[in-house]
Structure formats: structure tokens, C-alpha cells
Amino acid sequence: MSDWIRFASGSGGFERPWALLLAALPVLLLLTTRLLGRPRQVKLGTIALLGQEQDPQEAQDAKRVRWPLWMLLVAGGAVWASIALAGPGLRLPGARGTATLHVMLDRSWTLDAGGRFSPPTAVASTRLARALAAAEPWRARAEELGLEIEWTASGGRRLAPDLTDEERLEQLLSACLTAGSSADATLSGPGAAGSEAATLLVLPHVDSLDLPVGQSGPAVLAIEAPQADGPIARGADAAVAGAALVLQAGQILERETPLSGHVVLEPGVPARAAELTRAWAAARGLTEDASNGPALLRLRMMHGTGAGTGYGTGKLVRGGREGFGVRVTLGAGDASPVRAAALAGRAWLTDDRGEPIVLARAGEIGMAPGAWEWTGSDPLAFPAAWVRLLDEHVAQPPEIVGVAQRRASSGLQRFWLEQLEDRVGADERRSATGACALIVALLLGAAVAALRRT
Amino acid sequence: MSGRRSQGSSPADRFGDQERLHLDAALLPRLGRFTARMEALRKRREGGRGAREQGQGEEWVGYRPYRAGDDVRGIDWNLLARLDQPFVKLQTRAASERWTLWVDASGSMGVGRPSKLQAAVETALALASLGLARGAEVRFELGGGCSSRLERPAALRRPPDLGELVERLQGLRADGSAELDSWLEVGARGAGRVILVGDLLDTAPTRLARAVRPGVDWVWLQLLAQRELELGAGLESSAPVEFLDPEPGRGHDRQRAALDGGTRATYQRRLSERLEEFGRVARRHRLRYGCFEAGRPFEDTLAEMFRG
Numbered sequence: 223m224s225d226w227i228r229f230a231s232g233s234g235g236f237e238r239p240w241a242l243l244l245a246a247l248p249v250l251l252l253l254t255t256r257l258l259g260r261p262r263q264v265k266l267g268t269i270a271l272l273g274q275e276q277d278p279q280e281a282q283d284a285k286r287v288r289w290p291l292w293m294l295l296v297a298g299g300a301v302w303a304s305i306a307l308a309g310p311g312l313r314l315p316g317a318r319g320t321a322t323l324h325v326m327l328d329r330s331w332t333l334d335a336g337g338r339f340s341p342p343t344a345v346a347s348t349r350l351a352r353a354l355a356a357a358e359p360w361r362a363r364a365e366e367l368g369l370e371i372e373w374t375a376s377g378g379r380r381l382a383p384d385l386t387d388e389e390r391l392e393q394l395l396s397a398c399l400t401a402g403s404s405a406d407a408t409l410s411g412p413g414a415a416g417s418e419a420a421t422l423l424v425l426p427h428v429d430s431l432d433l434p435v436g437q438s439g440p441a442v443l444a445i446e447a448p449q450a451d452g453p454i455a456r457g458a459d460a461a462v463a464g465a466a467l468v469l470q471a472g473q474i475l476e477r478e479t480p481l482s483g484h485v486v487l488e489p490g491v492p493a494r495a496a497e498l499t500r501a502w503a504a505a506r507g508l509t510e511d512a513s514n515g516p517a518l519l520r521l522r523m524m525h526g527t528g529a530g531t532g533y534g535t536g537k538l539v540r541g542g543r544e545g546f547g548v549r550v551t552l553g554a555g556d557a558s559p560v561r562a563a564a565l566a567g568r569a570w571l572t573d574d575r576g577e578p579i580v581l582a583r584a585g586e587i588g589m590a591p592g593a594w595e596w597t598g599s600d601p602l603a604f605p606a607a608w609v610r611l612l613d614e615h616v617a618q619p620p621e622i623v624g625v626a627q628r629r630a631s632s633g634l635q636r637f638w639l640e641q642l643e644d645r646v647g648a649d650e651r652r653s654a655t656g657a658c659a660l661i662v663a664l665l666l667g668a669a670v671a672a673l674r675r676t
Numbered sequence: 677m678s679g680r681r682s683q684g685s686s687p688a689d690r691f692g693d694q695e696r697l698h699l700d701a702a703l704l705p706r707l708g709r710f711t712a713r714m715e716a717l718r719k720r721r722e723g724g725r726g727a728r729e730q731g732q733g734e735e736w737v738g739y740r741p742y743r744a745g746d747d748v749r750g751i752d753w754n755l756l757a758r759l760d761q762p763f764v765k766l767q768t769r770a771a772s773e774r775w776t777l778w779v780d781a782s783g784s785m786g787v788g789r790p791s792k793l794q795a796a797v798e799t800a801l802a803l804a805s806l807g808l809a810r811g812a813e814v815r816f817e818l819g820g821g822c823s824s825r826l827e828r829p830a831a832l833r834r835p836p837d838l839g840e841l842v843e844r845l846q847g848l849r850a851d852g853s854a855e856l857d858s859w860l861e862v863g864a865r866g867a868g869r870v871i872l873v874g875d876l877l878d879t880a881p882t883r884l885a886r887a888v889r890p891g892v893d894w895v896w897l898q899l900l901a902q903r904e905l906e907l908g909a910g911l912e913s914s915a916p917v918e919f920l921d922p923e924p925g926r927g928h929d930r931q932r933a934a935l936d937g938g939t940r941a942t943y944q945r946r947l948s949e950r951l952e953e954f955g956r957v958a959r960r961h962r963l964r965y966g967c968f969e970a971g972r973p974f975e976d977t978l979a980e981m982f983r984g
Binding site: 262263264265266267268270272 | 786919
């Protein structure tokens with residue numbers, strides 16, 4: 223696109239301006255025909271004997287240049303074809319991607335990891351800050367080239383007005399200014415140096431990104447934010463960070479808002495598990511529902527029939543995982559909680575004999591009834607494991623997309639696919655215009671041939 | 677006839693009409709040879725016709741003052757004794773030996789290669805040479821020719837005057853209008869022989885004939901280019917041709933014509949009628965007339981013109 227000849231208005235041009243030189247051919251053809259077809263002028267002293275009186279109008283008509291129709295058609299077709307070959311194009315005012323660098327930021331909470339729960343002085347260590355640091359040389363290069371920088375959040379919204387803490391972004395940017403990069407080649411390519419937009423993507427994951435970037439499309443550079451270290455949950459009763467990607471009216475919006483729904487804790491749920499579950503539910507935006515109605519997560523005590531289980535009332539079972547242990551003194555009449563509860567879930571916690579103590583499936587967690595005691599030296603081991611269990615099995619409404627799904631189908635990716643499809647569509651329309659012009663030229667040629675034949 | 681033409685290194689366009697008159701160095705010797713041959717023929721012819729045609733018994737018409745170069749045998753000695761001034765006796769032949777040569781140099785004479793002007797001037801010079809050889813005083817005039825270097829008529833009395841005239845005519849260009857009608861009213865007075873050389877296209881033969889007076893020998897020598905005698909000669913019949921009037925303003929400035937059979941036939945018929953009218957008028961007035969192609973050597977033209 224850099225070889226486009228821009229019109230004075232800057233809104234149109236030709237992809238192959240050299241093809242316009244072909245338009246000179248019909249002009250030469252007409253001139254040659256004019257010269258060759260010119261009647262030979264001969265002086266004749268006895269011209270009066272020809273006796274062909276001409277009125278002034280006829281003499282004027284005789285002087286007038288008359289081109290044969292077929293010649294005019296050939297010339298017109300040739301001019302048309304040369305214009306078609308030149309590939310004319312027109313850009314509407316306000317069209318995307320003119321001398322602009324789009325910096326697309328994924329607003330997933332994961333880009334804040336490493337900084338959200340850190341002291342304010344440590345913001346530069348977030349994934350976003352480090353990604354921006356990597357992107358800064360590119361942005362600076364684009365600025366040198368005169369491109370406007372447009373910050374956009376995933377979902378197509380301008381980032382700056384939506385930022386809750388713009389100063390924080392400024393701090394991030396200023397902290398991330400670093401020099402030197404091998405990326406100049408991309409930005410100085412056709413996309414950045416010319417009129418088309420260059421795009422800088424800052425994403426949490428780029429491994430699944432497969433953008434259809436053609437030679438005529440914008441220059442796209444995707445930067446994956448470095449992975450952040452550290453927990454996403456801390457402390458037994460601390461807040462739990464999380465996010466969800468909500469589909470609303472077909473548009474993808476990033477939200478850091480909690481889930482919406484209820485948690486049901488049936489009677490007999492051990493106190494510690496209940497307390498931790500209530501804290502988790504509060505962090506997620508869920509409320510406890512005592513009415514035993516529909517819930518995103520239900521904690522149940524599995525009271526089985528006890529037939530053939532080998533366990534009797536008062537039986538003590540032990541189990542443990544991830545650094546914690548439990549001792550459960552089974553209640554009267556209870557046998558193996560799995561068989562008794564007929565809960566088709568996976569065994570999350572088992573005893574020494576391999577019999578399940580805690581079973582889990584989506585939206586439901588079953589626990590063996592009895593007296594629970596926790597053992598182990600790490601007081602945080604059980605809360606961390608329990609919250610993870612709850613996160614993994616909380617039922618999600620249909621509009622909620624999980625993290626794994628979000629990675630596979632990024633909102634950014636979809637947004638960019640739509641944008642690029644628009645551009646490809648414009649190119650196709652332009653190609654279609656050229657094709658139509660060529661077809662017209664061919665039709666003109668056919669008309670000429672028909673005229674000549676007749 | 678030698679058949680040579682004085683056009684070898686003509687400055688004119690090689691493929692168009694000859695623009696300017698070019699009289700080369702070989703012309704004067706050609707004129708001399710031609711004159712000598714014609715005079716020999718005349719004397720032989722007159723010798724065979726008896727003493728009356730040798731000048732004996734010619735009618736006396738008067739006297740005129742003696743001029744250098746006159747034959748001293750023509751001096752009237754009695755008159756010299758009485759008036760103490762030499763006079764020569766004028767007889768019929770001597771009176772007629774005042775020739776007036778009018779050469780058309782108008783624009784239409786520029787047609788052809790060699791041009792009609794070239795042929796007309798060479799022919800007129802040959803006639804002048806003949807007149808001088810016969811002792812006539814020759815008056816040489818050009819009709820038309822805005823670029824004429826001959827502002828006044830040239831009076832030729834001796835053969836060497838021819839060389840000077842040739843120099844003055846060199847490079848002459850055919851243009852302007854002949855104005856023959858107005859010239860005839862005054863130009864032919866006092867001449868015993870008037871010779872018109874040109875294409876004679878501007879004037880009808882009947883109008884020319886009005887100037888004819890008894891006792892004056894008139895000669896109409898008409899020269900036409902080959903393409904005028906045969907329309908479109910040398911041109912491809914399929915190519916479109918636009919004919920231009922070399923003297924614009926006569927009502928036929930330009931005409932586009934297809935050189936098909938019909939156009940040619942019509943033209944040739946009209947040309948024949950025009951030339952026949954010239955011949956008819958000339959015979960009626962007992963004057964000498966001939967139409968020739970300009971490309972012919974003047975020797976051939978004049979030999980045919982004055983044959984018999």
C-alpha cells in the first residue's frame with residue numbers, strides 16, 4: 223500500500239499507478255490513426271473543374287476530426303482497462319487504520335497478577351507492566367514514524383476512558399520505558415511506514431492466536447505478557463481473586479465482577495469447611511441460601527444405607543492430601559459415603575482403604591457425615607486446597623466462560639478476526655471493482671470485434 | 677531535343693511541388709543551341725519560299741531612330757543627309773519584331789514538379805532568345821508573383837541581356853494573382869507579337885480574344901501540370917485526397933475527392949471542353965495556341981508549337 227498515489231484529499235489512489243502509463247497507448251493510437259488517415263493534400267490549379275461546390279458548413283465539417291466508432295471503442299476500452307489494472311481505490315473518511323497504531327490491551331485480570339495483591343510500589347512487577355515494557359520500543363518507533371497511538375481494550379473500547387486508575391497505567395508506562403528492540407523491522411514495514419494501521423496486541427496468551435494477516439493487512443504484533451509468580455489466593459480466610467468472561471448480547475466484555483448465585487450448605491457440614499466455603503462464596507459474589515433452592519454449589523452430607531460397606535458407626539477413618547489430613551468419626555448408620563450417597567462424582571479425598579471421604583462433581587460436593595478433625599502442620603494447606611476444589615466445581619451459568627475456554631477463544635482474537643475480516647472484505651470489494659472494470663473492457667473489445675465484422 | 681531539364685538540384689521539396697524557380701548554368705547554352713537550330717530551320721524554310729519572303733518587297737511602314745546594333749544597311753541615307761541624324765527604315769517584318777512576352781507567375785503556376793512556372797519561364801526565355809536572334813526587341817513581363825524580382829518589365833535588346841534576366845529571375849516564387857485581364861488592356865500595346873505563357877486558368881478564352889488586334893501576332897501557350905491534365909496522376913486511387921486551390925479565395929479553396937472513375941471522368945470531360953474552347957477561339961481569331969504538359973522540355977514544347 224505504500225506505493226499508492228494519494229489524491230489531494232488523501233482519500234483515494236491506485237495500487238499500481240504504473241499501469242496508468244498504458245492509457246497513453248490509445249492516445250498514441252488515435253494520433254497515429256489521425257496522421258495516417260489524413261487525406262493527402264495536393265495543389266490543383268484546375269480545382270474549379272472538379273465542380274464540387276462546398277457550402278461553408280460542409281467545409282467546416284470536412285476539417286473536423288472524425289474518428290471511426292470502432293477506434294473510439296478500442297481507445298475507451300484501453301483507457302478503462304489501464305485504469306482497472308492500476309487498481310483504483312477510495313477510502314471513506316473515518317475509515318479505520320489510517321496512520322494509527324492500535325495498542326490492544328487484554329483486560330483480563332490475569333494481566334494484573336503479580337501486582338494486585340502486592341504493595342502499590344510493586345505495580346511494575348505485574349504482567350501488564352512487563353508486557354508494556356516489552357511493547358514500549360514498538361510504540362516509540364511508531365511515534366517516530368508519525369503514527370497516532372490509540373489505546374484500545376479488548377472488546378473494542380478505548381482504554382483510557384475506561385481505566386479506573388489511569389495514573390496507574392501512566393506509572394506502568396513510565397516504568398516500562400526501555401530502549402532497544404529487534405522489532406523495528408515489523409513496524410517499519412508496509413503497515414507502519416505507510417498509511418495502514420499497525421497493531422500491537424498485549425495478550426495473556428498468544429499460543430492459540432491465529433490471525434489471518436496478509437501482505438495487504440495491517441502489521442500485527444502480539445506480545446504475550448510474562449507469567450506472574452505467586453498465589454492467586456492467600457490466607458485461610460483471605461479474599462479470593464478471580465474473573466470471568468461474560469458474553470452479553472454477542473459482545474465479549476471483560477469483567478472482574480463476581481459471580482451471581484447461591485450456595486447451599488446442608489446441615490451437618492463441618493464447621494471449618496462451612497466457614498471457608500462462606501468466605502469463598504462472599505469473595506465470588508455468591509450468597510448462602512438456606513431455602514434449599516437452586517444453587518451454583520451445594521455442600522451435602524452423604525447419608526448412605528450402609529449395606530455391605532464394612533464400616534460401622536463410630537468408625538474412625540483418616541485421609542489427607544496437599545499437606546493436610548483429616549480424621550472423621552463416622553456417624554451412626556453411615557457406611558461408605560460414596561455408595562451411600564450414590565453421588566457420581568470423583569473422589570477428592572479418600573481414607574486409607576481408598577474409600578472416598580469427599581466426592582465432588584459440578585455444582586455439588588459430598589462429605590462423609592461425622593465428626594471432622596483436621597491435622598497437619600500447615601494451617602493454609604486445607605483452605606487453599608478447599609478453595610481450589612470449590613472453584614473447580616462451582617457450577618457456571620451458560621453465559622460464563624471458563625478460563626480454559628477463554629484461552630482457547632480469546633475475546634481479542636474474535637475482535638481482531640472481525641476487524642481483519644472487514645479489511646479483507648474491503649480488499650475483496652476493491653478487487654471486485656477492478657474485475658468489473660476488466661470485464662467491461664473485454665466487453666468493449668468484443669463489441670469492437672463485432673463492429674469490425676459487420 | 678536534349679530533353680534536359682534545369683531541375684537537377686532544385687531546392688524544392690522532393691515529394692511536393694517545386695517552390696522556387698531554379699535556372700541552372702546549363703540553361704543559357706541550351707537556349708543558344710535551341711535558338712541556332714530554330715533559326716537555321718527558319719532560314720532554310722524561308723529560302724525555299726522565294727525572294728518575296730526574304731525581305732524583298734516588304735511593305736514600308738515608317739522610320740525610327742537608329743540604335744546601336746541595328747543593321748547599317750537599313751539606314752535611310754537620304755534622310756541622314758537631310759536631317760543629319762540616322763534613321764532606319766521600318767518594314768512590316770521589322771515592325772513585328774517587337775515582342776512582348778507575358779509569363780504567368782501567379783500562385784497556380786507553383787503546381788507540379790517541375791512547376792508550371794519553371795516550364796513557363798524556361799519556355800519564355802527560349803522565345804526571347806529567338807526574338808533577339810531575329811532582331812526583335814523583347815519585352816519580358818511577369819504576371820502575379822508577389823515576390824517578383826521583376827518589378828518593371830525587362831527590355832531585352834541583345835542576347836547578353838538574357839543572362840542578366842536569368843539572374844534576376846533566379847529563386848522566383850509563384851504566388852499572387854495573374855491579373856491578366858487588366859494587363860491586356862495596356863500591356864500589349866505597341867507590340868508586333870504578344871506571347872502569353874501560363875496556365876491561362878483565370879480568364880476565359882473569349883475574354884482573352886477581346887484584346888486581339890489586327891496586325892499583331894498573338895500566341896497563347898498554355899502549360900498545365902501532369903496532375904492537372906490527368907487528375908490525380910501519381911496518386912493512389914484508394915487514398916483520400918484533398919485538393920487545394922493554389923490561389924485561395926476563388927471559391928474552391930479546398931475540395932476532398934475520391935479518385936474514383938466517376939470523378940476522374942467528369943474532370944477530364946470538363947478539362948477537354950475548356951481546352952477545346954481555347955482552340956476554337958484561337959482558330960476563330962487566327963492566333964496560335966497550344967496546350968502542353970509542364971514537364972516537357974521547352975525545346976519539345978516550342979518545336980511542336982511552331983511546327984509548320
